[in-house]
Amino acid sequence: MNEVVVLTPERILEVTEDVLRRFGLAKATVVDVARALDVSHGSVYRHFPSKASLREAVAKRWLARVSAPLDEISEDKGPAPARLERWLRTLCFAKQKKVSEDPEMFMTYMTLAREACSVVKAYKEGLVDQIAAIISDGVKEGAFDVADVKASARAIYEATIRYQHPAHADEWKDPDLAVRFDALLALLLRGLEARKR
Amino acid sequence: MNEVVVLTPERILEVTEDVLRRFGLAKATVVDVARALDVSHGSVYRHFPSKASLREAVAKRWLARVSAPLDEISEDKGPAPARLERWLRTLCFAKQKKVSEDPEMFMTYMTLAREACSVVKAYKEGLVDQIAAIISDGVKEGAFDVADVKASARAIYEATIRYQHPAHADEWKDPDLAVRFDALLALLLRGLEARKR
C-alpha cells in the first residue's frame, strides 16, 4: 500500500478546495489546510510562497475547469455563426449552472477571482482569443463581415458580460433570462453577419 | 430675513448628501443628519419612516440627476441611429465622469443603489423605455429593422452594461476604453440596422 502520499501542489489544491467548501472563504486558514493534509503549515509554504498565491492557484484551477468545454467548441468544425452561438451559450450556461447548484461555493470562487485579478485577466484574454478564432473562421466562410476581428471579439465578449460576470449573478434568477439572452445573441450575430449584395 | 428655514424632505435630502460626503456611507447616521440640520433626530423620522427609506430617497435623487440629460435626447428629433449612439455615449460617459471625479462618493451612491433595488429596477426600466422609444423612431424612419422593439431595447441596454454598471467601474481606467466602446456601439448599431434590398 502506498500509505504515505507525497505532498504535491495538486494535492494541496484539492484539499484547499475541500477546506474552502467546509469552512467558507473567510474562515479557511492555511493552518486548516495543513491540518486536513496532516502536515505542519510550514510544509504548505514549501509549495506556495503565500496564502495569496495558494488562493490564486485555486482560482486558476476553477477558471480552467469552467473554460475547458469551450476549447473544444472553438476548435470545432462547422458554420461559425452556429458555433459562436453555441460557444456563448455554453459559457454563460456553465456560469449560471454553477451559481444555481452551489451558490456559496460560487461566491467563494468569485471572491477568489476578484483577488487574483492577473489570473482573471489572462482567463478573459484567452476567452476573447477563442471568440476571435471563431469570428475569423466566419469571415473566411463569408458568413461574417467585420473590420477588425480582435475588436469585434472583444465587443462580443463585453456585450455578454451581464450573462457571465458573477457581479450580475443575482439577476440570473429572472424567469425570462433565456428569452432575453436569445434576443441579445440574435442582435450580436446580426451585427457580425455579412450583408447580401 | 427668513431665518427659520422649514424642515422639508428636500432639505433633509440635501443635508443627507452632505453628511454622506463628509462622514462616508458607513459612518453617516440619522443623528448626524439631524445634528447638521440642527433638529432632533425624531424630526427626521417625521419625514422619512426609516433610515432605509431616507437612503433610498437619496439614491433615487442621484439616479434622477444622472438620467436627466438622457430624457431630452430620447425626445429629440433627428436620425434615430445617431440619436441612439448619442444617448448611449451620454449615459456611459456620465457614469465614467462621476467615478473619475469623485470615486468615494460614487462608491457611496453605488452601495446606496444596491440597497434600494426597487428604485434601481424602476430606473433601469425607464432607461430601457427610452431606448425603445428611439428604436421605435428608427423603425419608422426605415433605418432600423427589428422584430421586437422592447426586446431589442433590453438587449442594447444589457450589451452596454460593462460601460455603465458600477460593478465594472474599476475597468473604466483602461486607456483603450473609448476605442473599445466605439467597437461595441458599431456592432450594436449594425445589429439593428435595416438591410438594403
Added chain:
DNA sequence: TGACTGACAGATATTGAAATCTGTCAGCGC
C-alpha cells in the same frame, strides 16, 4: 541532503462589555 517540523514575531481576527444608534412616543410650547 532535503523534506518536514515547530517555535516565534508581527499581523489579523475574535470577543464581550460599553457606547452609540434606530425607531417610538408621551409630552412641551408656539
Added chain:
DNA sequence: GCGCTGACAGATTTCAATATCTGTCAGTCA
C-alpha cells in the same frame, strides 16, 4: 392642534484585550 423634543428599549457598533493566524527559519530526522 401641530411640529418638535428628548428619554427610552432594543439593536447595532466600537474598542481594547485576547486569541489565532501568517510567514520565517533554525533545527530534526530519514
